[in-house]
Amino acid sequence: MLLYEDKRAPNPRRVRIFLAEKGIEVERRNIDIMAQEHKAADMLTRNPMARTPFLELDDGRVIAETIAICRYFEALQPEPALFGRDPVEIAMVEMWQRRVEQGLFMPISFAFRHGNPRMAHLETPQVPAWAEVNLPKIGDALNFLNGELSGRAFIAGDDYSVADITALCAIDFMRVLKLTLGEEHPHLSRWHGDVAGRPSAAA
């Protein structure tokens, strides 16, 4: 199998960290999104959504969407479990994964894609007012997660999960908005130190 990615983008990083936590190695091929390589005909045939990452299986089938790729590997190799084990854990990981994705990752992405002139050739048309509206949502999400992490080790509970991977990649991606965690986020900063210190974070 072959994993297509733009190695500078946050979604491919989610998959790399997930694979590192599983101890799985997969051959990778880089696609430069800023150079629009993901919109080349042979890439659109593989993923009509024109996004990375996507995983091409040996029989030619393609699995796109970060979380779908992660679930594929979770099903192939269940240990260590990164999507929960029992019904409540499974639900909580899904809930937190989605809360982080929609409440933090997407506002960061919207603010960047609609607010940065360098993205104008990829996001057409840009809606600067949409970037503006999303900026305060980022602060709200950081404060919410900081409060939650005052009471537990990881985003979805006592165990590291895919929700931590999404949150780590989102928070580190705030660099494109020149945003960082601050003194007002002691619990989130403690958590960030923990997850960023895992070997997988360098994947």
Next chain:
Amino acid sequence: MLLYEDKRAPNPRRVRIFLAEKGIEVERRNIDIMAQEHKAADMLTRNPMARTPFLELDDGRVIAETIAICRYFEALQPEPALFGRDPVEIAMVEMWQRRVEQGLFMPISFAFRHGNPRMAHLETPQVPAWAEVNLPKIGDALNFLNGELSGRAFIAGDDYSVADITALCAIDFMRVLKLTLGEEHPHLSRWHGDVAGRPSAAA
């Protein structure tokens, strides 16, 4: 357990259909979103995201997010499988569920929430230009799904899945934008007739 929902909204309908396909009955309580009942203090304690649906377990824990609730019931009662069975199926259902959610459901929701004056008290501030940008994405998504369904029975493959539930609820929710499927969507219309004709669709 108790399921909180605004029964007129599309996300609670996804859970009701899912439960109907499983043959599971759950006690429900209605919350009127237009009247902002989801923002009452006792509701925000349960779901700080101020959204429905959410599921309160007998021990007081709360599972929010439509798909997290569905995964909880899938784990409790695996049959009939609505999230796939083997690794590739599981990945394909996740991929298509997300493609429908992000490519169709969210553009419909954005166009409605940012474009309809009746939503101004819930979506603050509205960004009319964001509603406008999302309208053509809806047409693109319908055309894409129509092409895909020329070659298979259901959204994610040969079997009915949660991706069909998301797509059905999204397409039926287009009524708030006064949009419907047309003659240019023969395969999607055939599929819609099939899934809307299942008893679960009336749940």
